[in-house]
Amino acid sequence: MNEIHTMYQPRSRTLRNLAIAAATGFGVVVAGLFLAPERIWPAVLLANYYVLTLALAGTVFVALMHVSRAGWSTVFRRIPESMSTILPVCFGVMLLMVFGLSTLYEWSHPGAVAADPLLQGKEAWLNVPFFLIRIVLYFAIWIGFSSILRRNSRLQDSSGDERLTRRNMRFSALFIVLFALSFWLASTDWLMSLEPHWYSTIFSVYNFSGLILSGIATIIVILIMLRRRGVFGDLIRDSHLHDLGKLLFAFSTFWMYIWFSQYMLTWYANIPEFTVYYIGREQGGWLTFTWLNVVFNWGIPFVTLLSARAKKAEGLLLKVAIIVLIGHWIDLFWMIAPPFMPAAPVIGVWEIAPLVTALALFFFFTLRALSRGNVLPVQDPTLVESLHYHA
Numbered sequence: 336m337n338e339i340h341t342m343y344q345p346r347s348r349t350l351r352n353l354a355i356a357a358a359t360g361f362g363v364v365v366a367g368l369f370l371a372p373e374r375i376w377p378a379v380l381l382a383n384y385y386v387l388t389l390a391l392a393g394t395v396f397v398a399l400m401h402v403s404r405a406g407w408s409t410v411f412r413r414i415p416e417s418m419s420t421i422l423p424v425c426f427g428v429m430l431l432m433v434f435g436l437s438t439l440y441e442w443s444h445p446g447a448v449a450a451d452p453l454l455q456g457k458e459a460w461l462n463v464p465f466f467l468i469r470i471v472l473y474f475a476i477w478i479g480f481s482s483i484l485r486r487n488s489r490l491q492d493s494s495g496d497e498r499l500t501r502r503n504m505r506f507s508a509l510f511i512v513l514f515a516l517s518f519w520l521a522s523t524d525w526l527m528s529l530e531p532h533w534y535s536t537i538f539s540v541y542n543f544s545g546l547i548l549s550g551i552a553t554i555i556v557i558l559i560m561l562r563r564r565g566v567f568g569d570l571i572r573d574s575h576l577h578d579l580g581k582l583l584f585a586f587s588t589f590w591m592y593i594w595f596s597q598y599m600l601t602w603y604a605n606i607p608e609f610t611v612y613y614i615g616r617e618q619g620g621w622l623t624f625t626w627l628n629v630v631f632n633w634g635i636p637f638v639t640l641l642s643a644r645a646k647k648a649e650g651l652l653l654k655v656a657i658i659v660l661i662g663h664w665i666d667l668f669w670m671i672a673p674p675f676m677p678a679a680p681v682i683g684v685w686e687i688a689p690l691v692t693a694l695a696l697f698f699f700f701t702l703r704a705l706s707r708g709n710v711l712p713v714q715d716p717t718l719v720e721s722l723h724y725h726a
Contacts (some may be wrong), residue, residue, distance in 0.1 A: 342709065372435070383693060476644040477517070
């Protein structure tokens with residue numbers, strides 16, 4: 336096999352620019368902690384959660400391919416595997432969020448809990464020590480399983496042991512169960528408890544739909560950019576893009592279904608504790624964000640990717656994937672920011688800098704991981720199936 340097909344080395348200029356962007360953004364974040372903590376902490380939470388969802392989506396994608404024995408994606412599997420290498424950084428940032436808890440979470444104020452019977456009823460779960468313990472437990476699961484799946488995949492490159500594939504299938508099945516439980520609780524802890532008087536029984540499903548949608552979009556972006564650099568040669572076929580396009584189209588529609596379900600249930604129940612969430616997001620400038628959320632995450636992908644030809648068009652698929660990633664930020668901003676900007680959305684340097692830092696670090700870690708070995712799982716028993724997919 337030609338070396339250009341199995342090895343990848345990112346340009347030093349690319350890594351340098353990503354490092355500069357991350358360092359510059361980090362400097363602004365540090366300044367914001369002193370100058371505008373009430374704006375920088377929500378932005379840090381958003382940026383870290385954004386990158387966390389991309390990293391977790393990579394592992395979820397790999398696990399789903401293993402348990403379903405889907406060999407079509409093996410040729411580019413190292414991309415979603417590498418996306419999860421940023422998880423330890425996300426863990427560190429979440430631990431540092433303890434310094435911003437009083438800014439972010441009403442339930443972290445002892446005085447507020449004492450004066451609010453509803454918060455008192457949730458105090459057994461929403462308290463600072465247990466909150467931090469749960470962070471450690473969530474990341475132990477995510478980092479542990481992601482590392483195991485990556486390690487076994489890399490070991491197979493040299494050993495060719497097919498038992499490693501079977502091990503990854505078993506670990507993937509267990510991970511999917513534990514991920515579903517841990518991500519459900521994590522999204523409740525970190526996002527829904529920003530407004531502790533409101534709750535939704537499908538909030539975690541809604542967050543999962545955004546996670547998998549943005550994760551597929553990220554895989555598409557990285558795959559097409561590497562393909563254009565000749566990393567995969569002619570090994571990535573239109574059929575691979577077509578299937579990724581179908582997944583992007585399908586999960587965009589799934590996201591819309593869950594978004595509408597949550598909205599509809601809130602609307603017809605007409606319970607004040609529920610409706611307050613949407614009332615604040617349908618007034619002033621927030622109404623614009625509500626519409627942008629739907630347009631970017633569903634409207635544009637749905638209309639654009641209806642045809643089979645569109646799903647195979649590399650340039651068009653890349654544009655739609657980027658739009659979805661912008662939509663994911665809009666979605667998270669729409670979920671996180673309103674309690675801190677009730678009158679109208681405000682987007683400035685304090686909101687942009689954490690996101691720039693997080694994305695720069697994400698792509699830095701992902702590209703570096705891709706360069707540390709074969710970019711193809713060369714000894715995987717399903718690779719031949721993937722290389723001849725719809726040939």
